[in-house]
Amino acid sequence: MAEFLQVLFSGLATGSIYALAAIGFSLVWQAAQVVNFAQGEFVMLPAFFVLVALHWFGWPLWAALAFGLAVAVAVLGLLFKRLIVEPMLPAGGLPLIIATMALSILLKEGTKQFYGAEAQPFPSLFPQSTVRLGGAVVAWQDILNLAVSLAVVVALTLFLNRSRIGRMMQATAQNPAVAEILGVNTKRMVLYTFLINAALAAVASVLISPVYLAKFSNGETLGLVAFIAAIVGGFNQIRGALAGGLLIGVLDNLTATYVTTEYRAALPLVMLIVIILWRPQGLFGTAEGRQV
Amino acid sequence: MTVPVLAVRDIAKGFGAIRAVDGVSFEVRPGEILGLIGPNGSGKSTLFNCILGQLTPDRGSVEVNGRSVSGRRPFELSRLGVGRTFQQLSVFPKMSVLDNVILAGQEHRGSLLGRLFAAPDAGLTAEAERLIAFFRLGHLRDEMAGALSYGQQKLVDAAMAFMAGPSLVLLDEPAGGVNLTMLAGLKERLIAYNREHGTTFVVIEHNMEFVMSLCTRIIVLAEGRIIAEGPPEAVRADPRVIDAYLGG
């Protein structure tokens, strides 16, 4: 029982980080109908921005984190939107899929060339101690990862629902034509969505890298898991992506502990196929808004 | 008494609390051109989609040439001799006009496997060319359909609906977005086709002038029910129809 709780808790912690990437994924999809096949690399990369600031510039951790966030937003948000997505929107569909796939190779190989192929230790943001909770030994890192991710999700939800800009962004995602008529600068709102996606990826990156180490190939699984979480959640809402991320994190940990480590990676894939075939609108989604 | 080409019996379809179509029945006799009109939201598009199997009605049945077509997929309907056009442009843009029209006929010939070994044009070039010429598109035969003007694409769409020699053709707002010259041509061609082949048409249309001059009989829908039925002149003069349009 104690072990189960431990596994459950660390699953929730990783799952909440997956959820951040999944939410970004869904937001970008809604705003621009772009499925970003490089999303995993978007989560892999910011950790390296931080490492560059730490080791090459010799900056303190807080400054390096701020640097990582800023560069991520500029490169993975602004440049990605301007240089790749925007010119390709008219062509749509397949070319954009190919381009984001090529981008994922570019980012991965670039990181390998410029920073190295070995997994890099990443400074932990939280104390490495543990705490006993109902007989289970839980790492503070897990608790705080979960707390930070949930706080980010809550803040994002509040921003989207309560603030003026957030509501304009939602209007843009739901019906760009009407939003345009109502005087919303839809282009700008779409850009904001890309910036938020980049920021979410950066947060996910600095949370997950102390656990998994920073490695150029981390994006391969992260991207897939983020997408699956988004699919499971219904692809069109934040709550769904959050639930999907948590679910996958927990199931992943449970399988690895109790069933099989060899086929650990297979579970989310099977889940993806089953859900797409059985309930394409996602476990928590509604049927609308899922036409591709 | 002849079997009606299309028999619609007591079709009803609701969306949540809204009863889009509320018990509609009518029959269409061979060779007729029936117009289905009504103000916006009268349920004519829903009815159309129920007939074509795009929507499943809550109750009622649809028969084509005496055979029930409820629950059939669209391609089966086509093979039973029901052709249709679409409201939006519906051609294959990156195929030539000739290929568009041949595709409209080839699936009605032989078996799936047989078509793999059939001649590239499935022996349909001559027939397709006749139909293309009939719709006065002969000079555009080898153009990509997507490169044609809006009106020309509407004509290609119409030609495709006739390629398989259907006994019934449903035209979904054929006049929408077509300029006046083109429209007169389209109407004239449709009437000529009807005379030559005796094909039955059901037309949904907003353009009253077009419907009145094309159709032999008109059914008026309002709030999901038939409120009037008869020849164009009678329907035009019917106070209930005027009410429905003005009061709607």
Next chain:
Amino acid sequence: MKRLLLLGLGLVALLVAPLGQGTYVTYLLCSWLTFGIAAMGLNLTLGYAGQISLAQASFMGIGAYVTALLTLAGWPWLAAMPLAVAACFLVGLALGFPALRVQGHFLAFVTLAFNTLFFLVARNEDGLTGGPYGLSGMPRPDFGLLDTAQQPAFYYFTLAVFLAAAVLLWGIVRSPWGRAFKGLRENPIRAESLGLDTRRITLMAFAIGSAYGGLAGALFSPLVQYVEPGSFAFAQSLRILLMVVVGGAGFFFAPMLGAAMVILLPEVLRFTEGYYLMIYAGAVIVLMVVCPEGLIGLGGRLRDRFQAPRPRGDLQEGARP
């Protein structure tokens, strides 16, 4: 006429290509033809029928493993190959079912998931597949008169299979099926309303495309004489996809051109060492931004710019879905 002449010239070039070349160049040529077959299949599924698949490498894998296991068990290649192709046809048929429910990005991810599942099975089922170490020592086919153990002979064997596959595909896309595939790509709803059983033709597009992947795998096994899971990972599917899209999805000769680019470019960029994948990925992004229709589309666009407009019969093969 001009087309026939070009085709003849191409054939002659293929026939003399390995003459006087070293083993490595001949190996590259064989590899090009083999991947060309896999890309041809994907071009049918994706380019003609408009169904995205990111699982072509897994079909190469199934074909390669089936061929490897059977030839290692003493079967002749000619008996093993049809089984490999048939297995892929059936699995491809099954993979087509998701396409009846979802399209576009969702289909891309389902097929991607399938490819990764295949990789996991190949890596973990040691008893059957040899696990991460794979299978090796497959004999090259010996047809009595032609023993393909040596490199030039194996090249001509590969070329013969390649040409047969190309002619067969040409027959398929020229037949009414080709028009049906394009109709499915261009406007499935309209196609269905014209009597096309879109479900069946979608399944066929997957099954035939996958069978071509299987055939490529059946050649890959004796070519490399070593099959291991890594050769059929998702990255390899991506390479095959790139071959199709870089060449120009929906054009008959595009996969051959694309395969040449994808296989040979790394050799040309070899001097850049580790940077070649980056340069390569960058080039793909630029190509997609500048000309989403691929190299053949780029060629067509350049020609249009420098020539007076004329009937575009040359584009009849179709285009990007």
